[in-house]
Amino acid sequence: xxxxxxxxxxxxxxxxxxxxxxxxxxxxxxxxxxxxxxxxxxxxxxxxxxxxxxxxxxxxxxxxxxxxxxxxxxxxxxxxxxxxxxxxxxxxxxxxxxxxxxxxxxxxxxxxxxxxxxxxxxxxxxxxxxxxxxxxxxxxxxxxxxxxxxxxxxxxxxxxxxxxxxxxxxxxxxxxxxxxxxxxxxxxxxxxxxxxxxxxxxxxxxxxxxxxxxxxxxxxxxxxxxxxxxxxxxxxxxxxxxxxxxxxxxxxxxxxxxxxxxxxxxxxxxxxxxxxxxxxxxxxxxxxxxxxxxxxxxxxxxxxxxxxxxxxxxxxx
Numbered sequence: 001x002x003x004x005x006x007x008x009x010x011x012x013x014x015x016x017x018x019x020x021x022x023x024x025x026x027x028x029x030x031x032x033x034x035x036x037x038x039x040x041x042x043x044x045x046x047x048x049x050x051x052x053x054x055x056x057x058x059x060x061x062x063x064x065x066x067x068x069x070x071x072x073x074x075x076x077x078x079x080x081x082x083x084x085x086x087x088x089x090x091x092x093x094x095x096x097x098x099x100x101x102x103x104x105x106x107x108x109x110x111x112x113x114x115x116x117x118x119x120x121x122x123x124x125x126x127x128x129x130x131x132x133x134x135x136x137x138x139x140x141x142x143x144x145x146x147x148x149x150x151x152x153x154x155x156x157x158x159x160x161x162x163x164x165x166x167x168x169x170x171x172x173x174x175x176x177x178x179x180x181x182x183x184x185x186x187x188x189x190x191x192x193x194x195x196x197x198x199x200x201x202x203x204x205x206x207x208x209x210x211x212x213x214x215x216x217x218x219x220x221x222x223x224x225x226x227x228x229x230x231x232x233x234x235x236x237x238x239x240x241x242x243x244x245x246x247x248x249x250x251x252x253x254x255x256x257x258x259x260x261x262x263x264x265x266x267x268x269x270x271x272x273x274x275x276x277x278x279x280x281x282x283x284x285x286x287x288x289x290x291x292x293x294x295x296x297x298x299x300x301x302x303x304x305x306x307x308x309x310x311x312x313x314x315x316x317x
Contacts, residue, residue, distance in 0.1 A: 001082045002058070002066035003043065004033035009085035010042050017082055018052065022093045029073050031058040031066035064168040064176040071159065071167060079157040081177070086154070089113075089198035096156035099194055106161035106189035107181060109152025110197025117202075119292035123300045124203035124210060126289055132281035133304055149193035151181040153201075161189055174220035182228055207299060211307045218311025226315070239309030245270040246306075278302055 001017070003010060010030075017028050030043045032055060040055075047053040056073050058066040071079060078100065080093055089110075099108040114125035127133030155177060165183045168176045181191045204210040218239065225232045252267025282297040289297075 003084040006084035007037040029070040031070045033061035064170045081154040087200035105192035107155045108192045109155040112153035122293035123296035146194040214307035215311040218308040222312045222315040240312040243309035
């Protein structure tokens with residue numbers, strides 16, 4: 001469990017793992033970054049009260065460093081990747097261990113089940129799971145059958161297989177799970193998705209936080225494509241293409257109005273077309289989505305696509 005500034009959630013996250021009631025030996029390793037709140041003290045307190053808990057320091061404060069430190073400390077042969085504020089589904093660990101044995105996979109994982117508490121978070125959760133948002137990957141969907149996958153959310157790994165391909169890449173501050181699964185697959189190993197495995201994900205709670213998250217995610221996805229060009233796909237290239245089209249179209253309209261060029265003013269088709277797409281995605285949202293959440297959808301959809309696309313275009317310097 002990589003942990004950084006999670007004093008509000010750490011106790012519940014730890015309890016959620018220990019309450020899985022796994023029928024075999026289990027240890028929980030918390031890799032704690034340089035926190036500015038009381039997280040480290042809480043972790044030490046929890047570890048002192050339960051021999052199954054171990055604390056390791058992660059001075060780099062980065063997720064891949066935390067994961068590699070925890071792997072080096074782990075005594076057992078199976079690794080369960082968890083977050084400091086995620087909620088594992090019922091029998092998640094037990095069923096994942098069974099699936100490792102049944103499939104012979106190097107990694108098994110399931111659905112990233114986004115759930116929001118506020119109306120804004122509910123809108124973000126819908127966009128995470130919608131095919132018009134981020135829902136193209138199997139792990140965002142709950143209706144995809146079990147089978148081989150490019151990647152899965154978090155994951156339960158065979159430690160020997162992870163170590164054989166070099167562990168997590170510590171230069172990948174984000175998208176390190178995806179990149180590791182890519183190397184596992186390239187080495188001939190199997191990554192297996194099962195909709196039986198579910199982890200509740202809590203989305204960002206403000207528009208500003210969502211924009212930052214998506215911008216950073218887009219930058220790191222560009223880095224993955226730079227390192228592994230064969231991973232580029234329409235799903236990844238659509239958001240930056242939309243940003244370029246909207247930007248050029250808007251510029252064309254402005255220049256066209258200034259110069260009287262009707263041809264350049266046809267650039268309005270790009271932003272208008274994207275606006276129509278957002279309106280359609282909003283109108284087709286399920287009736288179960290509360291009205292307050294539905295009102296957030298246009299802003300959340302646009303922020304998700306355009307921040308992600310802008311980050312992809314900028315990339316990492």
